[in-house]
Amino acid sequence: MKVLFAASECYPFLKTGGLGDVAYALPKALRKIGVDVRVIMPKYSDINYDFKSKMKHITHFDVWVGWRRQYCGIEYLEYDGVPFYFVDNEYYFKRPGAYGYYDDGERFSYFSRAILEAISHLDFKPDILHLNDWHTAVSAVLLKHHYWQSDFHKNLKTVLTIHNLKFQGVFGREVLGDLLGLDDGYFAEDKMKYYNAVSFMKGGIIYSDKVTTVSPTYTEEVKTPFYGEGLHGLLAGISYKFTGILNGVDYDVYNPATDRSIYVKYDINSIENKKKNKLSLQRELNLEVNENIPMIGIVSRLTDQKGFDLVANVIEEILRQDVQLVVLGTGQYVYEDLFRYYASIYPSKVSANICFNDGLARKIYAASDMFLMPSLFEPCGIGQLLALRYGSVPIVRETGGLKDTVKPYNQFTGEGWGFSFRNYNSHEMLNIIKYAVSVYRNNKNAWYHLIKHGMERDNSWNNSAKLYKGLYEGI
Structure with a gap:
C-alpha cells in the first residue's frame, strides 16, 4: 500500500x-x-x-x-x-x-x-x-x-x-x-x-x-x-x-534513558534519578534547591484554549501550597505577563521562561513531579504523553485526548497514573492540585507507583x- x-x-x-x-x-x-x-x-x-x-x-x-x-x-x-x-x-x-x-x-x-x-x-x-x-x-x-x-x-x-x-x-x-x-x-x-x-x-x-x-x-x-x-x-x-x-509519541526521540538534553539519564528501573534532574533544574533556574518541594511543570502555548484563565484565577492559592511552578511557552500577553509578574515577586517559587526551547522543555519533563494541563479543549495533546514518558504525573482536565490518555488515581485500588478534574472551574482545578500535592507529601509509595504506572504506558x-x-x- x-x-x-x-x-x-x-x-x-x-x-x-x-x-x-x-x-x-x-x-x-x-x-x-x-x-x-x-x-x-x-x-x-x-x-x-x-x-x-x-x-x-x-x-x-x-x-x-x-x-x-x-x-x-x-x-x-x-x-x-x-x-x-x-x-x-x-x-x-x-x-x-x-x-x-x-x-x-x-x-x-x-x-x-x-x-x-x-x-x-x-x-x-x-x-x-x-x-x-x-x-x-x-x-x-x-x-x-x-x-x-x-x-x-x-x-x-x-x-x-x-x-x-x-x-x-x-x-x-x-x-x-x-x-x-x-x-x-x-x-x-x-x-x-x-x-x-x-x-x-x-x-x-x-x-x-x-x-x-x-x-x-x-x-x-x-x-x-x-x-x-x-x-x-x-x-x-x-x-x-x-x-x-x-x-x-516517538519513543526514539523522547526517551529519558538516552536523552542528551536532560541532566541525568534514567528509566523505569532508576526513577530515583529524577530527583537529580529536579535539583539541577532548580539550580539552573535559581529556584530554592530542595528535593522535597513539589515542582509543577507547564510546557504549553499560553492561551485561553490551554486553560490559563483558570490558573490566573487561583495562582496565589496554588503557590500557597508551597510548590514550585516552572513555566515554558509563549502566547497571549496577559498570560506571559502573569507568569513574569509572579516570577518577579516569588523568584524562589516561580520560573517564567517566555520562549520555546526544546532542551529546556525536556529538562522540565524530566525534573517536574507534576505536569499541569487544564485545557478548555484538547484534541489530543502531546504534553501529557511526554510527561508520562518522563515520569511526571499529569494533572489534566477531562477533555479530548487528555481524558483518553490519563487515568485518574484511585486511592482505594492504587490504579491510575494521573489526576483529573471534570468541570472547567478554577477551584475544581485547585482542589485536584491540592489533592495531588497531598498524595506526593503523605504517601510516597503511592506516588512512586503513579510514576511507575505512567512510565509503563505504551504511548508510542x-x-x-x-x-x-x-x-x-x-x-
Whole structure:
C-alpha cells in the first residue's frame, strides 16, 4: 500500500505545533509495519541549510491557482528512513515561518493543488492521499472536481485528519473561482459554504473518503455545539466515515534513558534519578534547591484554549501550597505577563521562561513531579504523553485526548497514573492540585507507583500506526 502524507509542517524541517510531530512520527511508524508512506510539505525558507543542501531536484511543472499559473519544483530528501517531497515556490514560501500571512488562502490553495499535480509527475503513485488540517483539506475537493478523469488520480482515496477544528481556513466566497477554479455551485450548505464564507476544512470533511480526529473523545465532542465550531451538525451526520485515533509519541526521540538534553539519564528501573534532574533544574533556574518541594511543570502555548484563565484565577492559592511552578511557552500577553509578574515577586517559587526551547522543555519533563494541563479543549495533546514518558504525573482536565490518555488515581485500588478534574472551574482545578500535592507529601509509595504506572504506558505510535493501516485498508 502506498500513501502520500500531505502536511503544512513537519519536524525536523519546520514545526509550530503538534501537527509537525505527527507528520514525522506517524509515517515513520507506518513504514515499520510495511506501508510505503511518503511525506509532501512546502519548502520553507526557514528549513535548515543542512537539509536544503542535501535535497535533490527531481521535477518541475506549472500549477494553476485560479487564473494564475505558478511554478512548482519538487525536491526530494530521505530522512530517518522516510522519503520527503518538498514543494518549491519562492513566491509563496520564501518568507519567515509558516503561517499568519495575508495571502495564506492563496498560499495553501496553491499547495493543495500542487500536491495533486505532483502525483502526475512523480514515480510514486499513491493509493491513499492523507490530508491534515485545513491547509491541505481542500485537496479532496480539487481532486473530485479537477482530476476525476485523470488516470493518475481516478482510483486515489482520501483521508482527512482534523488536528484542531478551531482553525478551518475560512475565506471569502470569491476564493472559489479566484483561487480554486471552482464554480459558484460550491457555495452551498452541502459543499463548502460556511455562514457567508467558505471553509476549506468543511470541503475536506465532505469530499474525503474517511475523516479522523486525534482522539476518540474529541471525535464525540466535535459533534456538539460547544466544540464543533459550527460544523457539529455535519460531523454528527458522517459517523459512517468518522473516527478518532490517538496520537502517539516517538519513543526514539523522547526517551529519558538516552536523552542528551536532560541532566541525568534514567528509566523505569532508576526513577530515583529524577530527583537529580529536579535539583539541577532548580539550580539552573535559581529556584530554592530542595528535593522535597513539589515542582509543577507547564510546557504549553499560553492561551485561553490551554486553560490559563483558570490558573490566573487561583495562582496565589496554588503557590500557597508551597510548590514550585516552572513555566515554558509563549502566547497571549496577559498570560506571559502573569507568569513574569509572579516570577518577579516569588523568584524562589516561580520560573517564567517566555520562549520555546526544546532542551529546556525536556529538562522540565524530566525534573517536574507534576505536569499541569487544564485545557478548555484538547484534541489530543502531546504534553501529557511526554510527561508520562518522563515520569511526571499529569494533572489534566477531562477533555479530548487528555481524558483518553490519563487515568485518574484511585486511592482505594492504587490504579491510575494521573489526576483529573471534570468541570472547567478554577477551584475544581485547585482542589485536584491540592489533592495531588497531598498524595506526593503523605504517601510516597503511592506516588512512586503513579510514576511507575505512567512510565509503563505504551504511548508510542505503534498501536496508532496499526489503526491507521487498518483504516487505509478499509477504504
